[in-house]
Structure formats: C-alpha cells, structure tokens
Amino acid sequence: MHRRHILRGSTLAAATAPLAMPALAQPQAPALRWRLTSSYPTSLDAIHGAAHVFAKTVAELTEDRFQIRVFGPGEVVPALQALDAVQAGTVEACHTTASFYTGKNPAFAFATGVPFGLNTRQQSAWMVEGGGIELLNELFRQYNAYSLPLGATGAQMGGWFRKEIRGTEDLKGLKMRIAGLGGTVLSRVGGVPQQLAGGDIYPALERGTIDAVEWLGPYDDEKLGLNKVAPYYYYPAWWEGAANTSFVANLDQWNALPKAYQAAIRTACAEATTWMVGRYDTRNPDSLRRLLASGTQLRAFPREAMEACYREALALEQELAGKSPEYRKIHEAWSKSRDDMRAWFRVAELSFDNFLAQAAARR
Amino acid sequence: MHRRHILRGSTLAAATAPLAMPALAQPQAPALRWRLTSSYPTSLDAIHGAAHVFAKTVAELTEDRFQIRVFGPGEVVPALQALDAVQAGTVEACHTTASFYTGKNPAFAFATGVPFGLNTRQQSAWMVEGGGIELLNELFRQYNAYSLPLGATGAQMGGWFRKEIRGTEDLKGLKMRIAGLGGTVLSRVGGVPQQLAGGDIYPALERGTIDAVEWLGPYDDEKLGLNKVAPYYYYPAWWEGAANTSFVANLDQWNALPKAYQAAIRTACAEATTWMVGRYDTRNPDSLRRLLASGTQLRAFPREAMEACYREALALEQELAGKSPEYRKIHEAWSKSRDDMRAWFRVAELSFDNFLAQAAARR
Numbered sequence A, B: 001m002h003r004r005h006i007l008r009g010s011t012l013a014a015a016t017a018p019l020a021m022p023a024l025a026q027p028q029a030p031a032l033r034w035r036l037t038s039s040y041p042t043s044l045d046a047i048h049g050a051a052h053v054f055a056k057t058v059a060e061l062t063e064d065r066f067q068i069r070v071f072g073p074g075e076v077v078p079a080l081q082a083l084d085a086v087q088a089g090t091v092e093a094c095h096t097t098a099s100f101y102t103g104k105n106p107a108f109a110f111a112t113g114v115p116f117g118l119n120t121r122q123q124s125a126w127m128v129e130g131g132g133i134e135l136l137n138e139l140f141r142q143y144n145a146y147s148l149p150l151g152a153t154g155a156q157m158g159g160w161f162r163k164e165i166r167g168t169e170d171l172k173g174l175k176m177r178i179a180g181l182g183g184t185v186l187s188r189v190g191g192v193p194q195q196l197a198g199g200d201i202y203p204a205l206e207r208g209t210i211d212a213v214e215w216l217g218p219y220d221d222e223k224l225g226l227n228k229v230a231p232y233y234y235y236p237a238w239w240e241g242a243a244n245t246s247f248v249a250n251l252d253q254w255n256a257l258p259k260a261y262q263a264a265i266r267t268a269c270a271e272a273t274t275w276m277v278g279r280y281d282t283r284n285p286d287s288l289r290r291l292l293a294s295g296t297q298l299r300a301f302p303r304e305a306m307e308a309c310y311r312e313a314l315a316l317e318q319e320l321a322g323k324s325p326e327y328r329k330i331h332e333a334w335s336k337s338r339d340d341m342r343a344w345f346r347v348a349e350l351s352f353d354n355f356l357a358q359a360a361a362r363r
Helices: A002-008 A049-061 A079-088 A106-112 A120-129 A132-141 A180-188 A198-207 A218-224 A251-256 A259-293 A303-323 A325-345 A348-362 B002-008 B049-061 B079-088 B106-112 B120-129 B132-141 B180-188 B198-207 B218-224 B251-256 B259-293 B303-323 B325-345 B348-362
Strands: A032-038 A066-071 A093-096 A145-152 A159-161 A175-177 A192-194 A232-235 A244-250 A297-300 B032-038 B066-071 B093-096 B145-152 B159-161 B175-177 B192-194 B232-235 B244-250 B297-300
Touching: A032 A049, A032 A079, A049 A066, A049 A093, A049 A145, A049 A259, A049 B259, A079 A093, A079 A145, A079 A244, A106 A132, A106 A180, A106 A244, A106 A325, A120 A132, A120 A145, A120 A244, A120 A325, A120 B120, A120 B259, A132 A145, A132 A325, A145 A251, A145 A259, A175 A198, A180 A192, A180 A303, A218 A259, A244 A251, A244 A259, A259 B049, A259 B120, A259 B259, A259 B325, A303 A325, A303 B348, A325 A348, A325 B259, A325 B348, A348 B303, A348 B325, A348 B348, B032 B049, B032 B079, B049 B066, B049 B093, B049 B145, B049 B259, B079 B093, B079 B145, B079 B244, B106 B132, B106 B180, B106 B244, B106 B325, B120 B132, B120 B145, B120 B244, B120 B325, B132 B145, B132 B325, B145 B251, B145 B259, B175 B198, B180 B192, B180 B303, B218 B259, B244 B251, B244 B259, B303 B325, B325 B348
Parallel strands: A032 A066, A032 A093, A175 A192, A232 A297, B032 B066, B032 B093, B175 B192, B232 B297
Antiparallel strands: A093 A244, A145 A244, A159 A232, B093 B244, B145 B244, B159 B232
C-alpha cells in the first residue's frame, strides 16, 4: 500500500532505480543513543514534558536510529548542575534554564530572558532571526556546549504573596523566593531574595519563613498548591515576561553528529517550543479560573513599584555590561533588537490585542 | 573525525555491532521528489521564502532523499488555484492562504485567522494544542488534502489610504482592495471591497480607481512601493490580527509517505513558521522607519469604526455558523479557546507588554 502509492507518483526519482537494492551509495547515519538530563520536576507535564516531546520527534525523524533518553532531575544529575554535567560529558545533553548559570556569567540570562526584557515572540524572533542563537553560542562554546531554545513559558505570574503589595515600600524587607537577575533587581529596591529548592517552598511559605514565592504560572502553580498557603496572586513577572528553556549539548558530541541528526535536533527543538507555549496558553486559563474559585485574589503589581524595579533593572544592565565582556557584546545587539521590536509591536500588534482585551472585558 | 567522535561516546548502541555492515534490517525510506506551488510572489523573501526554508529542512532531515521543489505562482499553477491543483494531484503540495478558499467553504478562514480573531500566539496555541489542526483537517479531507500551518505574518497593517478615515462614515463607499471575510465585514459597514491581482494594485491606487489597499506589513508593503501612491498608513488589520499561511498536501500522497517523511514535513513546517514570524518581527521595524521618513503618515483606525466592524464581524460569525456545518463545528471549539485565551492573556502577558510599551514611549 505504502510502496504502491509512492510508486504511482510520476515524480519519483527512485522509480528509475532497481528496487531490490538498498541505497548503499548513500551512507546511512549510524544508530546512536544519548542521555538528556532535565532540570524540571517530572510532575510538570509542560516544562518537563517538552524534553519528551523533543526526544520522541528526534526518534521519528531518524527512523528510530537516534534515541535520546530523558532523565528527571537527580536521576543522573542534580537539577542545577545540568550544564556542568554536559560540559564534563557525563551526559550528552540537558534541558535546563540558562539563567540558572548567571553565577558563571551573567550573559547566560539572555538565553532565558532578562528582567523587563523581550516578550515571548520577540525573544523567539531575536534568537532565530536577530542573531541571538549565534551570539549565545559564542558563550556556550566557552563551556564546551552548544545550545538551542527548547521551550518557552509565556509571560509568567509574579507569584504568591502572604500580604498585599501597595507600593515599593512593601517590597522592603520582603523575603521572596526568586532566582537569578530578578532577585538581584528585587534586592536593589530593598527585597530579600531567597534560594529554595522546589520541595522546601510550600512549607516555608506556609510557616511564613518567607513572604512570597514566584514559580511559573497558573497551570504549574496550581499543581504545587501554592494557593493554599498565600492569598494574593500578583502579575506580571516583570523578571520573566518571557522565558526560554534551553537544550544544551556537549560540543564535541554535537560536532560529531551527522548533519541530518543535527537538523533533527534543531527542528525538534523548534516544534517542541511551539508545543510548550501552546500547552501553557491553552491550559493556563482553566487553572486560573479554578484558582480564583478557590479564593485566590488576583492583583496587579502597583505601577509605582514596577517603575522602581524597571529603573533598577536598566541600571543593572549597565553594570553587568561593565563587568562581563560577553554580557556587553550580547547586550549591545539585544538592546537594539529590543528597542526596534518594542516600537514596532506598539503599532499593529498591541493595538489589536488591546482592542480585543477591552472588548472582551465588556462582554 | 566524525566517526571517531561518535565511537568515543560510551552510550553508543552501534559500538556493539559490526561496523562494516550497513543496517540493512532497517528499511531505508525511498528517494522521493515532490513539487510544491507557492501562492506568494517570489520577490517576497519572508512569505515566499518560508516554503524554501521548509523544503531545505526536509532535505536536510532526510539526508537529501526527500526533495521538495518550490515553484512560484503561475509557474505551474496560478496563485489562487493552489488548493485545486493539490486536490487534483497536479502537484503534491502547495503553500497558500486557506482563506483564499472561503468561497468553497467559509470554515477555511479558521486555518488563516478571522476578523477580530486570535493573535499570532493564540492562533498557534489553538492549532497545536487546542485541537485546531485536527478540526481543520476534517475540512481539508473533503478536498482530498492534508494541511499544517507553515508560516505566520504577525498582526498585519490596516493598509494604505488616499484619504483619512475619521469614523465609520468615511468607510461608506470606500473602494478598498481587501479579500476574504474582512471584505465581507467592510461591506456590512458600507465599504466596497475589491478583488485585484497583485500587479494591478499599484496603478489602481495611483489613479484613484480604488481608495485604499491592504497588503501585509511594512516589510512587504515597502517593497511594493505603496507609500508612493497613498499617504495614510492605518493600523491594525483587524481582519488579520494573525494570519497563518498553510502547507497543503494531496491526501493520497501524504498518506503514502513513510512516517519519518511525515515527521520531517511536520517539524519543518513548525520551524519555518517560527522563522517567518521572526523574519517579519525583526525586519518590519526598519521598514516602518523608512516609510515614515519618506513621509508616510501613521494612523490608528478610529475606535468607533473598529467597534462598528467588530459588531459586524460577530454577527457574520453567527450567520456563517448557520450556513456551513463545518464552520459551525470549528467555530464552537474555536470561540471557547478564543474567550479563554483572551481572558488569560489580559493578565500576565498584556500587562507586561503594555508596561514596557509605555515605558519605551517615554524614553
């Protein structure tokens, strides 16, 4: 059936060749197995699941010759050591958040997204057609790694707060679980960023050891049950208005791949990214509805507090550019793209979105 | 070098097999050539180029065994007959705009985007994780075809106008080149939609035979030189707040493909879609800047006129649902997704975008 249909096609090149003989002249890429360690809890089907979607696609594309096995955090490598394990060759690849590694170099943040940075589509455009992937791989190369975007979350929520935030004053002394450069910005307006492993967050917030927690968005936050221990749910996560998650491969292993396998990884990353964004975008609405029904109170961050954080974020960008040559180089290209796209998006894109948001609110 | 690197990997399955023997047990998918007709002028490197990006990737993924040759409009098939040619098997595939075919069935519009519908990310989410691709393929199946999104434009511009539009009154009698359901909505507020082939647009607008033209956005509109014959550039295209372009294959040919080739098409479509959006998003800003420097006057459609068109678009949705069972079925699922996502996007996504748009405007 298969073969007959194909043979009927008048444009089939193979129809002119002897059928019984396999195409030995074309070297077939070899069977290969990789291990990929994920930094994300296996219970989170979107952010963890993206690696499985990706690996399944790579197998489909290569007629099962290239198999990538996905491991949860801690199975082979702890969540926050994924890049180190890839660099050392302990595993061939990982699925992780590049901004976990800003302690090595703050420029890693651009692979994820930075405070008050690009939105999801702008981040994608900058990566794919604005030179972002190439610029970032100059950085990853220093860690013997090659990276591509594999997944994105959309704009995240600002998180769960035990008390209302009425202005910048209420951020002073606020103990908040928040990672990366967002935490640095918070500390500059008087907040106290905390690093907590996933399992410690719920009890710390319940007991009041911390005052606030940022995680991701309604779909994942609901699974963690954070609504049970804090009443106020703030938006937006100005520190993660977009967040890409990253595929990272050991550079030697990447370079050794047949071109077709590199293409399989590249396209499977692109498809899984679209999938993950779509999964959050279609699942978040129902989760948010359930959270609100459970008593969660939705709050926008006060404009004045956003402004204060925005000023500090811009100042931090300048400081980091003075400290890290890699950050400076990427920031220069990135900020031109940011300014260009932000100006353009105000025209057609945002006027369309805002018209319909207002129309929907009236219905 | 290649092979040595691969062999060093400790997880390599092939290392346990005799090296000299090709994997004959695994049937290698056959060499295959397809022809794809594009509905888009070859001069437009984003919307036409997406098919080339796609075809190149399919070849890479299949080690050049599956070759898809792209033809411009008119080379094999006229631009607006692409679907018919695919249905008849004249070509195996096409790259086209599904809403060109609303004359066959208005439900085709959902594969592209409908007036006052989803934005680009919502359209993607609905297609990929909201059941859109499956629902639409129930329709394409009636035309012996299988379709996937291949490309998207972002929110388009409202087009070029010889005179200012101050309200709905100014739309009455307005002769505007605008296609599809957008044209139907315009006619319901008194406008006179016109169908013109690409080459006739410029002279018709120059001579004043028509009053206005919608095409796409700054990057493509600049290439057509429309700024030379009309001073006012309106936004947004409320009829194309998002527009997917579509890959469409003959269903028999699609079903006859080896699974790995189907996966190659699927992932290459996803990657080329991301590429095309990114290309417009990174190129539109410079084009808009040049257009404004040339004297183009940017204008937002008056809110009152948008409201009038919005009411007519909602009424048209209900009418079409009453006429076409396919439209009704898709509309029911689509409008639930639309309402859900629109409500959710108002929270984190739009508050982030609007904060930064306002901050950028002040700088």
